[in-house]
């Protein structure tokens with residue numbers, strides 16, 4: 001299987017609506033392959049605009065065609081807030097997708113929002129992943145020994161951040177933890193937990209879903225020639241498996 005940014009596929013669509021259609025087809029195909037092949041499909045969600053771009057999955061034909069019972073859903077990053085808080089990535093995904101599809105509630109791995117300290121929430125989430133490895137829901141990458149998720153769905157901020165991994169932050173260099181925490185996120189809210197790059201880059205498939213003109217500069221830096229001083233966290237996304245960028249024309253306008 002191909003790997004790294006050098007082998008990334010870059011798909012550009014006329015409009016956000018076309019990205020939503022293509023993304024649903026892509027996710028449904030990977031769901032079919034994994035649920036029929038190994039009986040489990042492990043999916044990582046981001047927050048932000050991604051959830052809205054996944055909206056077609058909650059409509060025919062995907063609503064009935066996808067075997068939702070085999071999905072296991074996790075968060076790439078989460079804000080350390082209550083699950084009912086409007087800033088919660090869980091709430092965003094629940095309202096926009098999870099409440100509309102038949103994923104067993106026990107297969108939805110939200111942050112433990114009874115733990116107010118980000119370090120405890122990160123430890124708890126990492127322990128949850130480790131127990132799922134023991135139960136053989138999750139596998140480890142043979143190459144990295146970090147968990148290998150079937151599909152990670154990533155958004156990107158205008159500053160080139162992915163997950164809660166922000167430009168020039170020391171967390172970009174984390175090499176050991178699966179899940180870590182941040183207390184000084186430059187984007188609100190400041191306290192979050194996040195997967196680390198070793199986990200992100202152990203994935204079988206990553207979709208980077210980026211729409212809107214406000215992201216064009218970061219896309220240009222990530223996919224074009226750039227000065228080392230411009231380096232963005234998104235450029236560290238370099239999976240063992242396959243990376244596909246899903247862009248609309250406004251996001252791709254500076255490539």
Ligand SMILES: O=C1O[C@H](COP(=O)(O)O)[C@@H](O)[C@H](O)[C@H]1O
Pocket residue numbers: 045046047048049050076077078089154155156157158161162163164187
């Ligand atoms: O804070 C976050 O931002 C990124 C990007 O969000 P977007 O609204 O610009 O699409 C998101 O991927 C991440 O999960 C979230 O916590």
